[in-house]
Amino acid sequence: xxxxxxxxRWRQLDWLMLLLAAVLVIYGLLLIYSATYEPIPGEALNLxxxxxxxxxxxxxxxxxxxxxxxxxxxxxxxxxxxxxxxALAALVAVLVIGHGDDTYGARRWIDLGFLPFQPSEPAKxxxxxxxxxxLEHDRPQLPLWRLGVSLLATLVPAxxxxxxxxxxxxxxxxxxxxxxxxxAGVPLRVLALIGLAGLAALPALWFGLLDYQRSRLLIYxxxxxxxxxxxxxxxxxxxxxxxxxxxxxGLLQGDQTQLHFLxxxxxxxxxxxxxxxxxFVGAIALFILLLLLILRVLRAAxxxxxxxxxxxxxxxxxxxxxxxxxxxxxxxxxxxxTGIPLPFxxxxxxALITNLAALGVLQAVLSQPSRYRx
Amino acid sequence: MVEPVARNARVRGRTWxxxxxxxxxxxxxxxxxxxxxxxxxxxxxxxxxxxxxRIGVVPPPRGLIYDRRGRVxxxxxxxxxxxxxxxxxxxGREREVYGxxxxxxxxxxxxxxxxxxxxxYESDPFTxxxxxxxxxxxTVLRLEEHHLExxxxxxxxxxxxxxxxxxxxxxxxxxxxxxxxxxxxxxxxQRRLSxxxxxxxxxxxxxxxxxxxxxxxxxxxxxxxxxxxVTGRTVRELSEEPPRPGNHLVLTIDRDxxxxxxxxxQEEMGDAPGAVAVVMNPNDGEVLALVSLPxxxxxxxxxxxxxxxxxxxxxxxxxPLFDRAVGGLYPPxxxxxxVTALAALQEGVASPATRILCxxxxxxxxxxxxxxxxRLKDQAAHGEQDLVQAIANSCDVxxxxxxxGDADFTGLGAERLVRYARLLGYGEPTGIDAGGEEAGxxxxxxxxxQAKQDEWLSGDTYAxxxxxxxxxxxxxxxxxxxxxxxxxxxxxxPRLVREVLDSDGNLLEQRPAAVLRQxxxxxxxxxxxxxxxxxxLDTPALRSLLPEGVRxxxxxxxxxRPIASGDEDKGRxxxxxxxxxxxxxPQVSVTVFLERGDGLRDAAPLALRxxxxxxxxxxxx
Numbered sequence: 001x002x003x004x005x006x007x008x009r010w011r012q013l014d015w016l017m018l019l020l021a022a023v024l025v026i027y028g029l030l031l032i033y034s035a036t037y038e039p040i041p042g043e044a045l046n047l048x049x050x051x052x053x054x055x056x057x058x059x060x061x062x063x064x065x066x067x068x069x070x071x072x073x074x075x076x077x078x079x080x081x082x083x084x085x086x087a088l089a090a091l092v093a094v095l096v097i098g099h100g101d102d103t104y105g106a107r108r109w110i111d112l113g114f115l116p117f118q119p120s121e122p123a124k125x126x127x128x129x130x131x132x133x134x135l136e137h138d139r140p141q142l143p144l145w146r147l148g149v150s151l152l153a154t155l156v157p158a159x160x161x162x163x164x165x166x167x168x169x170x171x172x173x174x175x176x177x178x179x180x181x182x183x184a185g186v187p188l189r190v191l192a193l194i195g196l197a198g199l200a201a202l203p204a205l206w207f208g209l210l211d212y213q214r215s216r217l218l219i220y221x222x223x224x225x226x227x228x229x230x231x232x233x234x235x236x237x238x239x240x241x242x243x244x245x246x247x248x249x250g251l252l253q254g255d256q257t258q259l260h261f262l263x264x265x266x267x268x269x270x271x272x273x274x275x276x277x278x279x280f281v282g283a284i285a286l287f288i289l290l291l292l293l294i295l296r297v298l299r300a301a302x303x304x305x306x307x308x309x310x311x312x313x314x315x316x317x318x319x320x321x322x323x324x325x326x327x328x329x330x331x332x333x334x335x336x337x338t339g340i341p342l343p344f345x346x347x348x349x350x351a352l353i354t355n356l357a358a359l360g361v362l363q364a365v366l367s368q369p370s371r372y373r374x
Numbered sequence: 375m376v377e378p379v380a381r382n383a384r385v386r387g388r389t390w391x392x393x394x395x396x397x398x399x400x401x402x403x404x405x406x407x408x409x410x411x412x413x414x415x416x417x418x419x420x421x422x423x424x425x426x427x428r429i430g431v432v433p434p435p436r437g438l439i440y441d442r443r444g445r446v447x448x449x450x451x452x453x454x455x456x457x458x459x460x461x462x463x464x465x466g467r468e469r470e471v472y473g474x475x476x477x478x479x480x481x482x483x484x485x486x487x488x489x490x491x492x493x494x495y496e497s498d499p500f501t502x503x504x505x506x507x508x509x510x511x512x513t514v515l516r517l518e519e520h521h522l523e524x525x526x527x528x529x530x531x532x533x534x535x536x537x538x539x540x541x542x543x544x545x546x547x548x549x550x551x552x553x554x555x556x557x558x559x560x561x562x563x564q565r566r567l568s569x570x571x572x573x574x575x576x577x578x579x580x581x582x583x584x585x586x587x588x589x590x591x592x593x594x595x596x597x598x599x600x601x602x603x604v605t606g607r608t609v610r611e612l613s614e615e616p617p618r619p620g621n622h623l624v625l626t627i628d629r630d631x632x633x634x635x636x637x638x639x640q641e642e643m644g645d646a647p648g649a650v651a652v653v654m655n656p657n658d659g660e661v662l663a664l665v666s667l668p669x670x671x672x673x674x675x676x677x678x679x680x681x682x683x684x685x686x687x688x689x690x691x692x693x694p695l696f697d698r699a700v701g702g703l704y705p706p707x708x709x710x711x712x713v714t715a716l717a718a719l720q721e722g723v724a725s726p727a728t729r730i731l732c733x734x735x736x737x738x739x740x741x742x743x744x745x746x747x748x749r750l751k752d753q754a755a756h757g758e759q760d761l762v763q764a765i766a767n768s769c770d771v772x773x774x775x776x777x778x779g780d781a782d783f784t785g786l787g788a789e790r791l792v793r794y795a796r797l798l799g800y801g802e803p804t805g806i807d808a809g810g811e812e813a814g815x816x817x818x819x820x821x822x823x824q825a826k827q828d829e830w831l832s833g834d835t836y837a838x839x840x841x842x843x844x845x846x847x848x849x850x851x852x853x854x855x856x857x858x859x860x861x862x863x864x865x866x867x868p869r870l871v872r873e874v875l876d877s878d879g880n881l882l883e884q885r886p887a888a889v890l891r892q893x894x895x896x897x898x899x900x901x902x903x904x905x906x907x908x909x910x911l912d913t914p915a916l917r918s919l920l921p922e923g924v925r926x927x928x929x930x931x932x933x934x935r936p937i938a939s940g941d942e943d944k945g946r947x948x949x950x951x952x953x954x955x956x957x958x959x960p961q962v963s964v965t966v967f968l969e970r971g972d973g974l975r976d977a978a979p980l981a982l983r984x985x986x987x988x989x990x991x992x993x994x995x
Contacts, residue, residue, distance in 0.1 A: 140385075182388055182391055182392070183388050183389060184385075185385035185388065236425075238410060239418055239422050239425065241407070241411060241418075242410040242417070242419070242421075242422075243418040243421070243422035244411055245411055245412075245419065246412060246415070255422065255423075255425075256422055256425065256426075261425055261426065275407070279411065280407060280408070280411045284404065287403060287407075291397065294396045298393055301389045302386070302389055310386075310389075314392065318392065321395065321396050325399045325400075325403065328403050329403065329406075332403060332406045333406075334402070334403075
């Protein structure tokens with residue numbers, strides 16, 4: 001009996017979604033390979049440690065994804081509470097014992113030995129699950145108390161992450177909340193009010209920013225004003241992308257990339273590498289892959305057997321959409337640089353594993369036995 | 375209670391909001407991607423190329439300089455230097471880089487910044503500014519190790535000049551210096567940078583043959599298109615137009631003879647502040663040895679002379695940088711009597727039969743008052759003299775009369791004297807291929823009016839005829855007059871360079887003897903003057919010094935220093951000797967000048983020793 005249920009669940013998995021994720025991860029590995037390529041004479045294939053590490057993270061991520069695919073919803077609900085509390089604890093811990101790159105004095109990582117662990121990444125998934133619990137309801141409209149609790153539940157980790165400081169990830173949390181609140185059926189009037197309140201809060205937020213964050217935002221408006229400082233990478237990214245042309249210069253052939261004119265080109269600016277070396281065609285391929293994946297996640301929202309599952313999928317879609325657009329927008333110099341990695345592509349273990357785990361959770365949502373249907 | 379279906383329909387529809395948001399977002403990204411890559415792509419491609427492509431100049435190896443027997447006098451030695459490419463410095467953080475570089479070089483950041491600024495920013499910022507040359511190997515390794523922390527800093531292998539003979543050839547060879555506006559003048563500097571592929575970190579010949587033959591020695595730089603990474607380091611070479619190496623020079627100088635002459639001169643110049651020796655082949659104008667003392671070590675300039683070292687050289691009272699052989703102006707004294715003799719013979723004022731009684735003085739009528747006479751003195755009463763004897767004895771009275779005449783004797787007069795002086799090369803540069811040559815001075819009526827605001831008097835003519843006037847000549851000019859006497863009237867342009875070879879050693883250009891002019895004086899007159907010079911050396915004081923079996927002709931002179939030259943040397947004399955051998959078939963001429971000394975006691979013996987060495991040097995295979 002139990003065996004047949006398991007077999008049935010395997011059938012429910014969204015294999016296309018997983019395939020899209022796998023293609024994106026492989027695409028990312030290829031780009032990291034190119035972005036960190038250092039020619040060593042006599043060696044045909046020089047795999048940098050970045051590629052190897054990312055491949056290991058990907059393997060870990062897919063393993064986690066597979067494991068999560070078959071968990072029960074009860075366990076997910078339990079994990080939502082435990083994960084959320086755990087995430088808060090980890091975010092506090094990172095502020096106390098964490099370490100980070102000294103350039104901006106940010107504390108984002110906890111050293112777990114095998115990987116430098118960035119708690120703000122899994123915190124996103126934990127928040128999605130927790131918000132799904134909070135926002136789940138069967139009223140025609142979202143009760144206001146749920147809205148309030150969800151906002152509070154978002155602002156606490158967002159504030160902790162903002163303190164690291166990591167503006168980008170805290171914005172991702174707000175975006176997740178926004179997307180999920182919309183799906184949860186917040187009345188349009190309330191939505192408009194929230195929007196106005198957000199606008200009103202902008203000046204306060206502005207003064208809450210650190211100097212470097214403010215200058216990053218400002219420089220986005222006029223990168224030419226500081227071509228060798230803050231504006232440098234924006235200009236170099238634009239140059240890399242622009243010089244790629246229609247077909248690109250070829251993998252490993254991008255002179256902007258290979259001569260290290262771009263900084264953090266394996267991480268936040270990996271799209272510039274792609275656009276330079278594989279051109280418009282390669283970039284559009286990435287857009288299509290990402291868009292298809294996000295649509296696939298939204299399809300999971302529609303197919304979820306209950307409101308909880310629907311909200312989880314909506315949260316994951318919001319997270320992926322916001323991160324992709326903000327990262328790509330920064331590369332394309334139409335949005336300020338906030339330091340958000342490109343999902344599945346940028347080098348970085350915590351983000352990759354979290355994103356793959358999120359897809360695993362979606363598989364679990366899709367494959368829940370029918371007793372949870374309503 | 376609202377039925378769940380209605381609620382579901384409305385709220386469930388909201389996933390479409392997200393779908394539409396996603397599609398719109400990616401469409402905007404695509405639009406921007408299209409704009410950057412397709413619409414503005416070409417412009418960005420060019421800009422990206424400018425980012426990492428550099429056109430560099432490939433310096434050609436400078437030509438070598440050999441002596442007449444192929445022995446190296448100037449060569450190239452590799453040195454490491456560190457430079458800064460301003461374009462590759464991180465803006466606003468230049469001082470950081472200066473500081474780090476200074477730390478590795480063991481100096482302070484200010485010095486590095488000054489070195490960069492000193493070369494100016496007016497030229498393109500991609501040209502490296504040399505911060506220091508002559509780096510030792512350890513420093514080079516340290517710099518290479520830290521190159522990632524030193525954006526804009528490059529280590530180059532450069533070539534520097536090395537002069538194995540140092541001071542012995544310093545005046546002839548000269549030296550190279552970093553190209554600059556001060557060195558070349560604004561116009562020439564700009565022209566070389568814009569038209570001749572010089573870069574602001576190049577060195578150019580600044581004196582001597584290095585300067586005069588810059589065009590030959592330098593070659594022509596190639597160009598190299600390279601790709602550089604973000605720190606400005608060359609990653610790969612894309613194309614190269616190879617440089618054409620400089621041509622080699624083969625000098626007329628014999629290295630060993632030059633060494634010997636320099637050693638002899640140094641040894642014998644005593645307390646003289648300066649001394650010159652010129653050894654030439656009178657038959658073609660080739661300079662076999664050319665020494666001016668004191669000298670300096672031109673290697674100091676090659677390895678980057680410090681301000682203190684340069685200051686010391688410039689402040690040295692002996693003026694070691696000054697090439698006295700071609701640039702020093704001195705009164706030749708009695709040596710000018712040779713000119714007077716030749717002019718008088720050619721003009722028919724005197725003949726081999728002319729005999730004049732020297733009583734030790736000559737009384738001449740004053741220009742101002744015909745009723746009074748002035749007495750011009752001689753060293754001694756020489757008795758009755760013919761021309762040969764007068765030259766041998768350096769009889770003043772004889773040449774006073776030849777030049778100025780008196781009531782009974784028609785002299786040449788100032789005009790004719792001046793004309794012959796000029797014909798023999800006084801008052802004009804010889805045209806030797808050495809730097810800093812002076813023209814000398816032949817006094818004339820016009821010159822005196824202008825320089826002294828005074829009329830030309832008959833006394834001036836007498837003085838000029840006997841070599842006591844205002845006439846000034848360089849040792850090289852004196853040597854060249856002697857050459858013309860020796861060869862019977864051909865005035866050659868003295869030459870230091872014999873051949874120009876290409877970088878593979880093939881003969882490009884043979885520099886033939888260049889005749890300045892045939893001096894219009896009959897052969898017999900030259901011969902008579904040669905006899906007089908031969909007779910001059912036939913004195914007890916010198917006889918023992920003459921080389922065996924060779925007849926030598928010569929004339930020495932002791933000149934009172936011009937009054938203007940300062941009290942310290944008042945009453946002291948300058949000494950000359952000029953001569954050649956063998957008399958009947960002259961092979962070598964020697965001219966010696968001592969800034970302090972006596973012609974007979976100091977200059978003549980020294981010159982005769984040099985002459986003997988020169989003759990044996992010529993015989994050597």
